Amino acid sequence: MNFILSALKETNAKYGMFHSFTEKTDSGDAKFLFSAKDNLTSYDMETCAGSRILTGYRPPFDATAIAKMRAAGGMLIGKTNMDEFGFGTFSVNSAYEIPLNPYDRERACGGSSGGSACAAAVIEDHVSLGVSTGGSISCPASFCGVYGIAPTYGRVSRFGLIDYGNSLDKIGVLSAKARDLRTYTKIIAGKDERDPTSCMQPPLIDVAVDVKSIAVPKEGTEGLSKDVESAFFNAVEALKSAGIDVDIVQMPSLKYAIPAYYVLATSEASTNLARYVGMRYGMQNGDLSLKFDDYFSSVRSKGFGDEAKRRILLGTFTRMVGYRDRYYAKARQVRQLVIDEYKKVLSTHDLILTPTMPFVAPRFDDIEKMSALDSYKADYLTVPPNLTGMPHVSVPCGYDGKGMPVGMQFVADHWCENSLFSVAEQWETMFDRRPA
């Protein structure tokens, strides 16, 4: 086991993927090294979730996923940079460092688990824990050219995860090696009484299966950049050559997924973030002479970043009397509609496949030109499976003319992670991944 803290800090100076590091200088008898997104609590490192309002928060406990990795012999080497509370597609909405893409440092890593994807790409033999709410594992995995899995909702305990949207959050794994997805998901998965949604799961099966048929929704192949389209359809041809049937199908409900997701996610986020009031943890340096409500407003206004405020306002509005039925109640109906459509397609196919993102990692100067709505719309391929709670994996499937990675995303039915592990492992033998 080769771990030198100074070397890790040198790598970080180049890419900015870590928010904090272990204080240990060697790996001792650790069996493997791992990092974790900074919205997973760790007793030995600060946990800020990319937010100023949590500055100085040192949790007294480990998230279950981190505790399980340590119990399996893992050494947590650092916590990775991310969009504030997971609010973003490019890991640029942060009070701390913005991770730089391992293939071109003028481009984003993707979000919101950008630091984790970057660490998986540039550190040898490394695995990183990420969290997905609406695509925050698939997107950065695609932009950084690595493998990433978001398991079925409830497969991994959310205890110790700083909530974004409770009904959507999923902890998963990113690595440069497909095999690691199976190995480490098995470690972090399982029932945990401290998260009731983790208690109803069937066990993970550890025997590879043959994937025989894949559905490609027509709606998922529209609006792609030329490079992504070309890499994706080349990959589809390679899958066909490997004997897998590929059918083009229609999934008309996908067009409603973005508004439904952002209504539900921001509604949940706005209630979750009500707990940050400048007392008990994180920022506690407010002016205590202020009146009761003014104190909270003052701390929250200083502590939350631009996108966090936008999502709190949006989520508060869509839950307000007079608007609740139009937005929140309708979004819940659409969620079921999307689930039903996925279930129908998956009753006749093993997996559903689309590109992961419609374009390669954008440059930071192009991201600055995007409006908030522009960046929300960029998630139109990753949001639908997240809305369904179904497991999905992003795998690298090609490169554009400048060498930037392109990813594709497989989705399986609830609890069918084994099909995803199997197809990712099969794909790894067929695809020549270029290291960063």
Add this chain to the structure above:
Amino acid sequence: MKHLKTHSQIVISLLPIPKSRNQMDRQTVEKVARSAHIALTDEEMDRYSRDLEEILGYFEMLDDAPDIDSRTIDPIGVADVMRDDSPSTNIDADILLTDMNTYERYVRGPRLL
């Protein structure tokens, strides 16, 4: 030099355009912000009013989605997951108080009156 559209801009321009605009005016933003305990500057008020109007305009497409009889909250079935009602302490209170702003073991907060 003529500005060339990036890939992301091209993709976004292909997505559906909102039909009409909601009225997310400054007064509404102010009301929502007060409810959410966020104090906004004038500049923020204008900016969020503009952003949220655009976002809610896009969300109008939800009106066109078919109505179905569903009250889904969790995407998977969650039932019979109650644990035994036995009291226990995982973390000592003294440890929790370590990083808190306290006075004689009471958490400090703003005055009520």
